[in-house]
Amino acid sequence: xxPSSPSSSVQQAKEALGSRLREIRKDFGMTARALAAAAxxxxxxxxxxxxxxxxxxxxxxxxxxxLCDAEDQTADLIATVRGIEGMYVEWRRLERGGxxxxxxxxxxxFERTRRFRFYQSWVVPGLLQTPDYTRAVLNTxxxxxxxxxxxxxxxxxxxxxxxxxxxxxxxxxxxVEEWVLRTVIGDAxxxxxxxxxxxxxxxQPSVSLGVIPMGTERGNAWPAESFSLFDDAQxxxxxxxxxxxxxxxxxxxxxxxxxKELSSIAVYGAYARKLITAAIDALG
Numbered sequence: 001x002x003p004s005s006p007s008s009s010v011q012q013a014k015e016a017l018g019s020r021l022r023e024i025r026k027d028f029g030m031t032a033r034a035l036a037a038a039a040x041x042x043x044x045x046x047x048x049x050x051x052x053x054x055x056x057x058x059x060x061x062x063x064x065x066x067l068c069d070a071e072d073q074t075a076d077l078i079a080t081v082r083g084i085e086g087m088y089v090e091w092r093r094l095e096r097g098g099x100x101x102x103x104x105x106x107x108x109x110f111e112r113t114r115r116f117r118f119y120q121s122w123v124v125p126g127l128l129q130t131p132d133y134t135r136a137v138l139n140t141x142x143x144x145x146x147x148x149x150x151x152x153x154x155x156x157x158x159x160x161x162x163x164x165x166x167x168x169x170x171x172x173x174x175x176v177e178e179w180v181l182r183t184v185i186g187d188a189x190x191x192x193x194x195x196x197x198x199x200x201x202x203x204q205p206s207v208s209l210g211v212i213p214m215g216t217e218r219g220n221a222w223p224a225e226s227f228s229l230f231d232d233a234q235x236x237x238x239x240x241x242x243x244x245x246x247x248x249x250x251x252x253x254x255x256x257x258x259x260k261e262l263s264s265i266a267v268y269g270a271y272a273r274k275l276i277t278a279a280i281d282a283l284g
Contacts, residue, residue: 010084010244011052012248012251013084014053014055014084015052016052017080017081017084018050018051018052019050020077020080021049021056021064022050024065024068024070025046025050025064025068028067028068028069030067030068032046032047032050033046035064035067035068039060039063039064039067055081055084056081057081058078058081061077061078062074062078065077092145092146092147094243095141095145095147095148098147098148098150098153098154099138099141099142099147099148099150099151099153100150100153100154100156100157102154103154103158103161106161107157107161109230109234110161110164110230111164113170113230113231114169114170114171114231115171115173115229115230115231115232116164116170116171116172116173116228116229116230117173117175117229117256117259118172118174118228118229119175119176119224119226119228119258119259119262120174120175120176120177121176121177121179121226122180122226122238123137123180123183123185123226124176124185124194124198125176126158126161127161127162127164127165127172128174128198128201128207129158129194129197130190130194130197131155131159132186132190132193132194133185133190133191133193133194134154134155134158134159135151135152135155135186136185136190138151138154138155140185165201165204165206165207167206168206170206171206171208172207172208173208173210173259173263174202174207174209174210175210175212175259175263175266176209176210176211176212177211177212177214177223178211178213178214178275178279179214181198181211181275181276181279182279182282184283188283188284191283192280192283195276195280196280199276199277202272202273208268209268209272210263210266210267210268210272211267211268211271211272211275211276212262212265212266212267213267213275216265217265218265219261219265221261221262221265224262225237225238226238227255227259229252229256232249232252232253232256233247233252234246234247234252235251235252235255
């Protein structure tokens with residue numbers, strides 16, 4: 001079964017923050033109405049924050065902790081607020097500074113992760129892409145989202161990032177739906193080169209490549225949005241309009257379980273190569 005929806009993940013985080021602020025207020029012995037009055041807010045604002053309907057600003061947190069004699073928690077609460085803000089970030093906002101910057105921003109995460117798990121229902125995973133395929137993907141991003149056109153620089157950064165495949169101390173489990181192999185990105189030449197590269201990379205000892213065949217009985221392994229798991233610490237989810245970062249252990253565990261279920265219906269080794277070869281042959 002697919003994990004809970006991205007919007008619900010963010011909302012749960014807001015509600016968890018609101019519950020924490022409610023506990024701080026109650027521990028101090030102040031009513032919601034009294035807190036609003038002391039802060040100079042409309043009396044409903046306290047309730048909206050505590051129920052996760054209105055996200056508090058940094059200034060709101062400072063006022064709350066000062067009035068409830070909990071200023072030792074201010075920095076941690078502000079960090080929590082900013083973490084929630086960073087969970088759901090629109091692609092247009094991420095890409096405002098250029099595609100190269102987006103590619104560079106994840107380098108520290110890739111360098112510290114030891115176990116990578118990628119599920120792709122859209123395109124070939126970035127670590128397995130050829131330069132031409134990446135260029136075709138990013139050209140589409142520029143066209144659809146009006147992002148800055150620094151595609152060549154972004155391609156160079158992504159190719160450099162692939163050095164982690166040769167680190168010797170990191171493991172990579174990759175899952176793709178068979179229709180990813182059949183979706184022509186760029187043109188037939190680019191796609192053929194990409195599929196041939198998949199076969200070559202899958203032979204590396206650190207890489208496990210699974211393909212979920214079309215027509216397979218899904219059971220609990222429903223198709224899902226593309227996502228990446230970095231150890232058991234973080235899941236990154238690719239949405240049409242935004243990128244979602246999940247760090248709550250319970251929610252990360254949902255993605256871990258989903259990856260396990262999807263892995264159970266994938267094929268590997270010779271059977272996976274057969275599907276890739278068939279996709280190459282279909283290109284003519």
